[in-house]
Amino acid sequence: MIKILIVDDSFAARMYLANLLDDQDCFLHFAGDGKEALDKIKTYNPDLMIIDLLMPEMDGTEVLKRLRSINIAPYTIVLSADIQEPTQKRCLELGANAFLAKPVNKQVLTDQIQLLLKNNL
Template identity: 30%
Template sequence: MHKILVVEDSSFQRMIICDAIVGDDREILEAGHVGDALKMIKSHNPDIILSDIFMPGLSGIDFLVKIKELGVTIPVIIISADLQDAVFRECMKLGAVAYIPKPLEGDSLAKLNAILVENFGKMPR
């Protein structure tokens, strides 16, 4: 069973993301803000993280900085509706492995699931 942590402040968007990635071999963990996400990393050790960037309080960039400081090597995929080039470059510099645009439909959904399958194919069960 692969654990996916979804970090998204909008409960509606979080539900859409979770519904899009559900699978028999996937356990979906949810966090509404960075503080909860950091706790879940420590308690649940997810295999991959999907995170929004623009959240109140600590942002997705702050989250990437925090997990880097903790020495966490879990792959992070950024999911955002509006990611400017400078923000995108900063996310990649901080260790994000991919960016998926919102809304999650069509090409975005296919890209996300392809990345998950690729990453999970490299992970022991």
């Protein structure tokens, strides 16, 4: 069973993603900001993280920077309403594996997860 960490400051967004993944064979963990996400990554070692960019305390790009500096790297999908090319490019340079626009479609999200995890678990 894959472990997925959903990181978003919006409870509604976290539950929306949880509902999209309800029929997948996965165990979900949740974090409401970047600091909590780093703690959960160290504690639960998720296979994949789905993260928003704009959050209080520590934003998604800072999480990516810190993961890179400590060599802890779950597969990462960034979800954001800011779909400008420089934003996407920056996230991918910082180690994100995929960038998807909010609101995300269930099929697009599950296809991306399968693509990232295929043959890696």
